[in-house]
Amino acid sequence: MVLTLANATAEMSTTTTQTQTLDMREMKRQLNVIKGEHGELLLTSSNENGDKQHQQNGQNGTTNGHHANGNANGTTANTTAPAQPTALLTVDARNYVPNLVADDQRMRELAEYGLDYAHSIGLCARTVEHKFESDIATTPPLALMPSPFPLSLYTKAFEVQETLNELYFRISCDHEFLLETYKDVIKGDPYIKRCVEIAQQIHDEGVHQPLALSVQRADYLSHWDEQKQCIELKQVEVNIxxxxxxxxxxxxxxxxxxxxxxxAIVRAGTGGMEMLAHTEMPVNKPRHKMGRTLYEAWKLFGDPNAVLLFVNQPDLFPFCHFEQLQFTTFEVEKLAKRDGNIVQVIRMTFKECAERCHLDESDFSLYVDGKRVALVHMAYGYIGEHYPTEAEWQVRIAMERSTAIISPNIRLQLTGTKKIQQVLSKPGVMEKFFPDEPQRVAALREVFTGLWGLENDDAVTNAVIEDAIQRPRDYVLKAQMGAGKGNFFDEEMVEKLKTMSLEERGAYILMKKIWPVAVKNYLMRPFQVPYLENVVSELGIYGSIIADSSNGKVLWNSAEGYLSRSKPANLNQGGVCEGSGVVDSVLLFPDNEFVGTN
Known part of the structure; x- marks a missing residue:
């Protein structure tokens, strides 16, 4: 079998567990799927040795997802008897987009239609040139159609998310574990050092707000294992x-x-849509679900007059700013209104927080403009550059010392680093946090790739470093920062490994490179003609947890939808904000259809 593999990437800076269901039998009826009388669908899959026929059992029940062709409002009609087979069906999953969008005219018509629809549903935000004005808006970079992705990998990612939520909460409650993990990192990373110092200060003084809130996104890539000849799910990073x-x-x-x-409308009468017969398009509403998490945390604070403080920086990439508003402000306000509550959301920069926030030392209540704060959601403050002066650090310390629920508090923030990810991959570490749950540990270990710390000057560490120098295409060097910052590839990585001191090495980890499977899609960027590209898709699963750090009790734990971002396969990394990635969705194919194509 020949697979088009991406040019190696392990990073892209770029739901509830159940999805809404629509009847796949109806989808098959509408798509004129060719079925046998026993529900069998004949398929052919091409490989380098020639076409090879095989059979796949048809689906006789309902599945979670959206049919690939149906009424515009998503409704379904009554199921009819399946048609008798008249021909063989070739499923070319990874190339379905160019196969069905067969010429430039159709592509341009679909792109224009899509952009008009995107504006009509509010899939737009301020432009880079007008960051502080909403009079001019544009869509984000988008994939024309949803990109193919293996169903089993998507399912696996959701299955482990609630375990991940709980794992990182438990880590945040283990102060000694955090100190031990970062003892070498702080020698070469001044930002992490300051965060650890704040965590120590809060630990010594005593935690004034035991409720912990964490919103999380775990990012994954598909990975083709050449030895096993199978596709696997591999974790890139966990963002907290x-x-x-x-x-x-x-x-x-x-x-x-x-x-x-x-x-489906533009191809009516021309055929081809039957290749999507077994696909699923899961409903995805993380904005609503994550807004619900923030609202539930606000309610748990217990003061109906307290406000929600949203810390952000509106001069960042406009879409990063606007989409945060969608679930932090608009969604929370809507949920509160339904319950007969009023939640005032106050948006401020760190600089404004330093000027307007006040900590009452008598009861450790946090106030902004004289209003008590129930919840602080930190959409900013996760790299050293976000703290240009001591004033920003001091207001962060005041927040951590207060009774306000912080999303995330400094202890949870310290769990979302590459170092924690690397330490968790070591034998026996996850078992410390799930001592009596080996199945949960095993499920998580399946999605880990190779990770190594560099703080030791021993034979094992030096051998890994030497292998990375000799075979740089197989590794990525990573600092503690998220969002793809601080990643080094190829010769740049080699130079870094050769020149760093032992102390500097402690702030980095080496990660085995992930080899995702590429698919074809059209990429649309504002004011540019869409173009066909080999792309790889990164799947990020959202999750949230609210728990009591004083007793370990979990009050809320949920997987809340996904984010898909795709980038050209020939780039080591690329994000939407950086200009090389696009926002995408997944169209789920059975594994044999996804892998079994040229």
């Missing part, structure tokens, strides 16, 4: 607190569902 995408992801899913409906 300052996560992007839930607003964009929600509306992009709506956009792509509409585009599948439109594709």
């Amino acid at each position: 607190g300052q996560i992007g995408g839930p607003g964009c992801a929600t509306q992009t899913n709506k956009y792509h569902r509409k585009m599948l409906d439109k594709l």
Whole structure:
């Protein structure tokens, strides 16, 4: 079998567990799927040795997802008897987009239709040139159609998310574990050092707010294992607190569902849509679900007059700012209104917080403009550059010392680093946090790739470093920062490994490179003509947890939808904000259809 593999990447800076269901039998009826009388669908899969026929059992029940072709409003009609087989069906999953969008005219028509629809549903935000004005708006970079992705990998990612939520909460409660983990990192990373110092200060003084809130996004890539000859799910990183995408992801899913409906309309009478017979398009609403988490945390604070403080920086990439507003402000206000509550959301920069926030030392209540703060959501403050002066650090310390619920508090923030990810991959470490749950540990270990710390000057560490120098295409060097910052590839990585001191090495980890499977899609960027590209998709699963750190009791634990971002396969890394990635959705194919194509 020949697979088109991406040019190696392990990083892209770029739901509830159940999805809404629509009847796949109806989808098959509408798509004129060719079925046998026993529900069998004949398929052919091409490989380098020639075409090879095989059979796959048809689905006789309902499955979670959106049919690839149906009514524009997503409704379904009554199921009819399956048609008798008249021909063989070739499923070319990874190339379905160019196969069905067969010429430039059709592509341009679909792109224009899609952009009009995106604006009509609010999938747009301020432009880079007008960051502080909403009079001019544009769409984010988008994939024309949803990109193919293996169903089993998507399912696996959701299955482990609630375990991940709980794991990182438990780590945040283990002060000694955090200190031990970072003892070498702080020698070469001044930002992490300051965060550890604040965590120590809070530990010594005593925690004044035991409720912990963490919103999380775990990012994954598909990985082709050449030895096993199979496709696997591999974790890129886990982001805690300052996560992007839930607003964009929600509306992009709506956009792509509409585009599948439109594709079925323009291809009516010409055939081809039957290749999507077994696909699923899961409903994705992380904006609503993550807004619910923040609202529930606000309610748990217990003061109906307290405010929600949203710390952000509006001069960042406009979409990062706007999509945060969608679930932090608009969604929380809507949920509160339904309950008969009023939640005032106050947006401020760190600089404004330093000027307007006040900590009452008598009871450790946090106030902004004289109003008590119930919840602080930190959409900023996760790298050293976000603290240009001591004033920003001091207001962060005041927040941590207060009774306000912090999303995330400094202890949870310290769990979302590459170092924690690397330490968790070591034998026996996860077992410390799940001592009586080996199945949960095993499920998580399946998604880990190779990770090594560099703080030791021993034979094992030196051998890994030497292997990375000799075979740089197989590794990525990573600092503690998220969002793809501080990653080194190829010769740049080699130079870094050769010149760093032992103390400097402690701030980095080496990661085995992930080899994702590439698919084809059209990429649309504002004011540019869409173009066909080999792309790889990174799948980020949102999760949230609210728990009591004083007794370990979990009050809320949920997987809350996904974010898909795709980038050209020939780039080591690329994000939406950086200009090389696009916001995407997943169209789920059975593994044999996804892998079994040229």
